[in-house]
Amino acid sequence: MEPFKKIKSIATPLDKVNVDTDQIVPKQFLKLVQRTGFGQYLFYDWRYEKEGIPRKDFILNDSKYKNSKILLARDNFGCGSSREHAVWALDDYGFKVVISTSFADIFYNNCFKNGVLPIKVSEESLQKLFSVKSEIEVDLENQSIRADGLSMSFDIEPHWKKILLEGLDDIAMTLLHEKQIVQYEKAHKI
Amino acid sequence: MNITEKILARASGKTSVAPGDVVFVNVDKVMVHDVSGPGVLAVFEKLRKKGMIIDKIWDPERVWVAEDHFVPAADKISAQNVVMLTNFTKQFGIKKHFKYGMGQYGICHTLSHEEAMVLPGEVYVGGDSHTNTTGALGAFAAGLGHTDVAYVLLNGKIWFKVPETLFFKLNGKLPDHVMAKDLILKIIGDIGTDGAAYKTMQFGGTGISEMSVESRLTLTNMTTEAGAKSGIVEPDQKTRDYLAARGATKYNEVHSDPDAQYEKIYEYEASEMEPIVAKPFSPENTVVARDLSSVEIDKAYIGSCTGAKLEDLEAAARILKGKTVKIRTEVLPAAMSIFRKAMDQGLLKIFMDAGVVVGPPTCGACCGAHMGVLAKDEICVSTTNRNFPGRMGHVESQTYLASPLVAAASAITGKITDPRDIR
Secondary structure, eight states: OOOOOOEEEOEEEEOOSSOBHHHHSOGGGTTOOOSSOGGGGTTHHHHBOGGGOBOTTSGGGSGGGTTOOEEEEOSSBTBSOOOTHHHHHHHHHTOOEEEESOBOHHHHHHHHHTTOEEEEOOHHHHHHHHTOOSOEEEETTTTEEEETTEEEEOOOOHHHHHHHHHTOOHHHHHHTTHHHHHHHHHHTOO | OOHHHHHHHHHTTOSOOOTTOEEEEEOSEEEEOTTHHHHHHHHHHHHHHTTOOOOOOSOGGGEEEEOOSSTTTOSHHHHHHHHHHHHHHHHHTOOEEEOTTSSSOBOHHHHHHHTTOSOTTOEEEESSGGGGGGGGGTSEEEEOOHHHHHHHHHHSEEEEEOOEEEEEEEESOOOTTOOHHHHHHHHHHHHOTTTTTTEEEEEESHHHHHSOHHHHHHHHHGGGGGTOSEEEEOOOHHHHHHHHTTTOOOOOOOOOOTTOOOSEEEEEEGGGOOOEEEOTTOTTOEEEGGGGTTOBOSEEEEOSTTTOSHHHHHHHHHHHTTOOOSSEEEEOOSBHHHHHHHHHTTHHHHHHHTTOEEOOSOSTTTTTSSSSOBOTTOEEEESSSOOOTTTTBSTTOEEEEOOHHHHHHHHHHSBOOOGGGOO
């Protein structure tokens, strides 16, 4: 994975609670197995009318948010099916940070496996972020979120922070210990 | 320690653990299906590109594979994915591959108990969010994403944060017109779809002791809809009998200590329970079935890992016997073993006499993928577990979640119906 750098971008406010992974990537795209290219299917049923005509009233189709890397969402984001395609789609589309008051468990873990940072903030903080019109800066190293006049910190488990900052995944993490594993295996050969 | 903590302690080689501890556990069983399997293979592919050699997996005997979401192959890509799964099981020597059209096959969570793939006291993970289901046998069962499953396939281990446990106590036996589905919908309505986020939901009390293993599986299945990490029921004689009937007698049961701690205890009186329905578009959007008696519906669906076990079909057949359905109605047994028992017991005849179409096991329409999806504005009463927008088809279709008794009663009247109101 790419090491996670400081992200500065306009934030896309998705004002919905309980967004489930089937809204993030509808089931018809689960059959596709390549991990890349899922961005075009992100929020597909909300983004498009029949035959791929973009719905004017959906936030992702607002040109203001075209290069947004930060998604703001409401409670329980990522609930429902465990499909990791949901995170693949967010990442491929360009979202590197999702900020919400809470996330569904499997989705939350899947984010870190794919270099996407999910940030939990309080209801009050989220409300403030929803009203920000300018760019928001997310600094993982210092665990801070800044936007015009606003500054807040967030919590993250040190393990996840390391993984994102260094661009490691679980398997790469294990391979860091490859030498010791090989030594152990040699010593314990039957 | 409670049962979940004890299982995680044992699997991580510790004498004791407490909620919040991070433990690295040895996994006993892992499952992938035709969506997560190809997803896991995509992760393997990425690792190979990085130079990793993947020519074997941790333990082929502990891995099993189901074909359920897109079988019968919905289209060319789905057909290709099944071929990919077959190549995967051949390459790595996985013998437990339940193939469509070759004897026993069905929905992965149903096979987990029908085939006794998972046993009491074990740690079981799967590439599907409803993996929680199998916790009803007294195992720790949790769903994982593709990358995590890939990791387990290679290493046989995974880390967990020991969850807090919420204890749901059911006092007394549920009345005949009330099913486990009504209880779990009631609970989700009470605590909300994130009410158990990263927690274990444990079920106990006299009402659970009275309950069949199949009913308990309905409860644990839908712990996912409350955001739970896992759901669990302590094993008892019913669990032992259920597993013995499926050839499994050797396992190490785990039970809670007398001084086990729970974050919170919720009590429910069985005699006060009523048939419950979850309205669109959330499983927490619950009301009593009778409040919806004016809702006209287009279809009744009796299927899925949570609503098409043998007793679910028996319940539906009790209502449908000698009646005719007024709306499109489908029954899809969740596994071939259940399909066969339904045939042997004459249930299929009852369904067909009532005008119902009986189909092969599949997740198909439950997740809106194929095999009878909903059109725009169509309304379905369904024994499945999710009713998010577009879950069963068009994004503007609607699903009401209900027990097999309510679904069957509604099939007869064409409106959402409490089973007590069918004469």
